[in-house]
Amino acid sequence: MQIGEWADGILSHFVLFLPFLWKKYATWNHRRSDPPSSTLSRWSKERKADHKRNAHKTIPRIYSIMANSTNFELTAANPTKKPRTDDPPVKDKALNGGLAASTKANPPEAKEIHRLDYAPLRYKVTKVSLNFNLVERRTVVESVLTVEKFDAADALTTATDAKVAANDAVDGLDLDGDEGVVALYKLSVDGCDTLVPDVDYILKPGKLIIKAETLRRGASKNSKGEMIVRSTVEIVPEDNTQLSGLYKDGSMYCSQCEAEGFRRITYYPDRPDNMATFESVRIEADTDSFPVLLSNGNLMEEGECEGSDGKRKFAIWHDPFPKPSYLFALVAGDLGSIEGTFTTMSGREVILRFYSEHKNAGKLNYALESLKRAMKWDEETYGLEYDLDLFNVVAVESFNMGAMENKSLNVFNTSCVLADPVTSTDAEYYRVEGIIGHEYFHNWTGNRVTCRDWFQLTLKEGLTVYRDQQFSGQINNCAAVTRIQNVLVVRGSQFQEDDGPMSHPIRPDSYIAMDNFYTSTVYRKGAEVIRMYETLLGTEGFRKGMDCYFLRHDGCAVTCDDFLAAMADANGVDLSQFARWYSTSGTPVVTYSSTFDQQKGLFQLTLSQSSRSEEPLLIPVAVGLLDKQTGHEVTPTTILQLKECTQTFDFAGLKGGVVPSILRNFSAPVKIVPASGVVDENDLAFLASWDTDGFNRWDSAQKLYEAAILKVINQEAHGESLDRVLKTFGQTLKDEGISDDSIRAFALILPSESTLSKSVTIIDPPAILKARNYVKKLIARRFKEDLLVAYKNLTAAIDADGATFKVDGVSVGRRRLRNVYLGYLCSICETGDEQKESAALATEHFIAATGMTDKLAAFSILASMSGEGAIARDSAIEKFYDDAKGDPLVLNKWFSVQADAELPDVLDRVIKLASSHPDFSLKNPNRCRALIMTFAMNAAAFHNEEGKGYKFLGDMLEKIDNINSKVAARTTAACLIGWKNYNEKRATLMKEQLQRLKDMPNVSNDLLEIVTKGLK
C-alpha cells in the first residue's frame, strides 16, 4: 500500500499539492550503478514452471473446482441464474444482532496487541468462494470457506506466555468480523445449518469462532471429509464513510481491505498469514449502473443474470495465487477505460487496463506507460516477471491511502494516477510513475511473499519503497534528485516521528490500531534499512539475497528475520548485528572528529555512535576525502563499517590536508554531527563547491544556509555567515559547470521551515518564518538583476522549445529553476511599488503558464500577496477556481494554496472555506486534507500563540473522527502530538485539544491510540 502524501509526512505532502514551493523542498543529481543483469536464475526458472501451472487455469478447470462442493450450488451449477434474494432479512434478527447492539452501547476497551504474542491459526481457510449481490443499501455477501487443521500451529507459537494464549482461545476456526457493519444471517457447517449458539459456535466482539467439534462433525458428513463453513451476511456499503471494507464512492462500489478491512465485508480469518485461493468471486449488480464488475485474478465469465430481462449482470473472477484477505478487491461501476499490452520476458502478452470515471479516462495514459516501464524495469533489475494475463488499475476519488496493491486489481487514489498537463504538475507526473511502480512491485514483494503478521509490515513496505525509489531514480536518470527528495522525507517526517511519542522501531512491538502504523518509520526508514543491505553487500550481493528470498519464500507469509536470513545466507555473512536496526527506535547519532599528521600523511577519522539500542548498531558510513588546496578528490567513496561505540579509521599516504565528506549519499538514517558540536562553515562552503558526491554537495550548502538562518533566529552575530551564504548562492547562480537546471534549482533553495525547526530547542514557527524570509529577501535584493536576466533567458528558452508539453528532464528542470527565480524575485515586496512590480510579474507568469506547474507556482505566490498586490491575489483566486471547472484534483490545489498562504487572516479564510464553500466536504479525504491538513502544516499560522489554529483543528477533528477515524488519527499524529517541542503556552493549548479529543464520547480506537500516546 502506498500510504499517500499525508501519512508520509509534511514534506511529501508538498510534493503532491504544492510541489513548486521551494521553501519546502529540494533535489540534486548523482549517478547510480547500473542495474544488475537480468539473467534468469534457477529460482526464476522454477517460477516460470510454476507460472505455467498456475496462470492459465481455464474455465473448465474452475468449474471442476466449483463442482467440488466448495461453491454455491447456484453459481456453480448455473452461473447465469439469478441467485436467491429472499425477503430482506430484518436487521435485528441477525445472529449477531444482539452482540452488535451491546458493543455499540458499550464498546469493548481498546486492546494492545503485542508482537511476541504471535500464535498461528489452528484452523486455516485454504479455499474461498464469494458471492456478492450488490443492491442499494442491502448488499448480500455469501461465502464458502474450505477449512483445514494446521497441525504445526503449537510449534510455531511465539507467545511469551503461550499457556495464557492457549487457555484464552477456544479450539476452533477463528473468524474476524465487525458486527457493527456485518449482519450475519446464515451460518452452516457442512450438513448442518441448525447450529446452536455458544455450543457449536461463539460470537463475541469482533469474532465468530466455530468450535473444532462442530467442524469435525461437519466434515464427517461431507463426502470428501472436508470442513466447509458457509455464511450469508448483509452489509451497507452506502453507509461506510470509514472507506475501509466495501464502500460506495459516488456511483461506484470499491473496496479497501488492508490492513483489516475484510472483516467489514464478511467473517473471515482476516490476518495476513491465512493465505487462501479465492477460487471464485461472483459479483452481481444492476447492468446500467454497474457495467464494469472487477475482482482479482482472471475473468472467467460474465453475462446477463437469467430472468432479469438484462437488468442484472454478473461476473465471475478466479485468482490462482493464494493470498491473504487484505489483498482482496472488488470494484463495480460505470467506468471508462484505456487498454495496453506488455510482453513479458518469457514472451507472454499481458493486457493492462486502466479504469476511471469516463470524464477522466483521457488522463490515464501516463500511468499506463509508467506501468510498462515498471514491468520492464523489474524484469531487468530483479528478474521478476508478472504472473497473470491481466492487470487492472482503477482510479477512485474517495480513498484513504495513496494506492493499494490488491492482486492484479490495483486501486488508486485519483490524485496518484491521473495526469494531464492542464491539471497536473511535474511533481505529480513523477509521483504517478513512482506509485504505479510501487504497487506493481508489490506483486512480488508483498503479494507473492507476504507478511506473517502486521508487525512485519516493513518487510513488504520498506522493501517496496526501496524498489520504487531505485526505479524512479534509474528510469529518469536522476538518482541524486530522487535521493535528495527521499532524504528530505526521512529527515523531515521520519526523524520527527522518532522524536515524538509515536516513536517506534521499523518493526513495532505493539499496537492498538494497526492503521496507525502505516508510518514514515515503517515505510521510509524501512527503505533506508533495505538500502543499507545493498550498501553493505553491494549490488550483486543484494540481488543474490533477493533471489534467495524468493526461492525460499514464494507463496508464503514470512517475517523480517526470514528476509535478513536470506540476505545473510546468500552472501555467507553474519548479519546478526545489523538485525538490531529492526528493534531500535529513534534516530541514531554519529559524531565525527579528525586529525591529520602532516609528516606521516595520515588522516584519522574517529566516529562514535549513540542510539536507543543497548548494543552498538552496524552503521555503514560512506566517506570520501578532498584535497584542501586543490579541491580534488583524493580518496573516493569508501564504506566504513561502524560496529563499535567508537572507532578510528586511518587514511594513509596523503600528500596534504584534506576535507572529509562524511555520510555520502546519506548512507545510513542517522544524524551526523561534529564531536565539537560546532559545524565548520568554511568546510561546508568548501564542500558546497567541490564535493563530487552530488548529495553531500547539496547538503553542505543547505547546512551553510541553515547555520546562517539559525544565527538570525537566535540573534547571534551573523554577518560572516550571511556573507558565506551570499557568496555560495552567487557562485551557484552563475556556475557554468552546472548543466542540469534541476540541480541548480535545488542548490538555490533555502532549507524549509520544517527542516529549520529540527535544529532549534524550542520551535517558534513565526520566528523561523521571519528569519528565513529575511535571508531570502536579502539574497533576492543582492542578486535581483542577475535573477531577472536568468528568468528572462529561461523564459526565452522555454518559448523557443515550442508549445508541446513535455515531462522530460530538460523541460522539468527549466520550469523548476524558473519558478525558483520567480519566488526570489517576487519576495521583494516591502513598498507599494515593489508590491505592484511583484504582482505584475507573478500575474504575467500565471496568465502565460502553459501547464499546471507554472500556473500553480505563480498562484501560490499571488495567494500570499497583500497591500498593492491584493487585487492581483483576489483575481488569481477567482480565475484559478473558474479554470478548474469543477475538476476535483485542481480544486484540491485551490483549497491547498489558500490554506498555505502567508497572510495575517489565513485562519479566517480557511474557516470560511471549511464552513460555507459548496465544494468543501469532510467526507472526501483528499479535500479534507487539502484544506485542513495543509493549514495545520502552515506552521506560522497554525501555531498562532492564542491557540486559534489548534482550536479550529480540534473542532474539525471532532467531526472527522465520526466520519473517517483513520483520517482523523493521521491528521492528529502529524499536527498536535509534538507539543513538547513548543513553548509552554503553545504546549498547554495543544494538549488541551488532545485532551478534548480523548474525552469525546465514542472516540475511535484509531484516534484514541494517538491522543493517548500524544498526551504522555
Ligand SMILES: [Zn+2]
Ligand atoms: Zn506499499
